[in-house]
Amino acid sequence: MAGTLMSVEGVTMEFGGLRALSDVNIDIKEGEIFGLIGPNGAGKTTLFNCITGVYAPTRGKVGFSGGAITGKRPDQIVELGVCRTFQQIRLFPNMTAMENVFIGVDARHHTSIFGAMFRSPRHHREEKEGEEKALELLEYCGIRKFANDLAKNLSYGDQRRLEIARALGTKPRLLLLDEPAAGMNPAEKNGLRDLVRKIRDSGVTVLLIEHDMKVVMGLSDRVAVLDHGERIAFGKPEEVQKDPKVVEAYLGAGAGGNAGQKTAPGGNGSTEATGA
Ligand SMILES: Nc1ncnc2c1ncn2[C@@H]1O[C@H](COP(=O)(O)OP(=O)(O)O)[C@@H](O)[C@H]1O
């Protein structure tokens, strides 16, 4: 049995009077694909923000690889091996695909500013290595042919792949994907599933927020369901799918006022939610 790579323990996040996360517990095992689902506004992205150091949780603790990461800065958490993509794509639109990935790779190359200014041989070599690594990552993610195209000219699906390539450039042990299939057509979604599996098979643990039930249930080893900031279900996809609380949260007759996403977990949901 694989050990725990990340533990989210009693994480609560309050924004003024709003409690976005309420005492959430999740453990992620090394080597698994873990799905995080829930209606719009459930707190999924907020949990990513608490894990990656964007927010310090109001209460609770996040552990990674045996140490506490709560309270660390985002760049320190990346350095420890946790990297993410964003629900709203964050690329440099006027840079090429290669340059967008190079930046992530480069963050780990600590050439001094002087080396860069004087074009030292060491700097030159590192730059070359960084470029090669970026091209490898583009190849790995199936978008090498767009290496010299501006990010903004890639299709939406390919931009999502580019974000993944860039995140992989930081050599994560845990990769967090925030709705990677959003905006993709069915063929792109199939390709994405293959890519996520390939990433996991290469030894990277994956935490996946995804609204497309077919994608998330097909990919995940285990799933947690958030609703109004609370973890209402947790377990294998087939168990979670049948859980009355989960069906209720998704179909809930509008009682909870959850805007948007209403596809039942058992369904062939291709619903996209744009969310916060
Ligand atoms: N920075 C913030 N300030 C205030 N409220 C926020 C902030 N971030 C998220 N929220 C609120 O927290 C709740 C959960 O949001 P979010 O985590 O984005 O949900 P999800 O990703 O599951 O759709 C929502 O009610 C949202 O409006």
Ligand SMILES: [Mg+2]
């Ligand atoms: Mg979200």
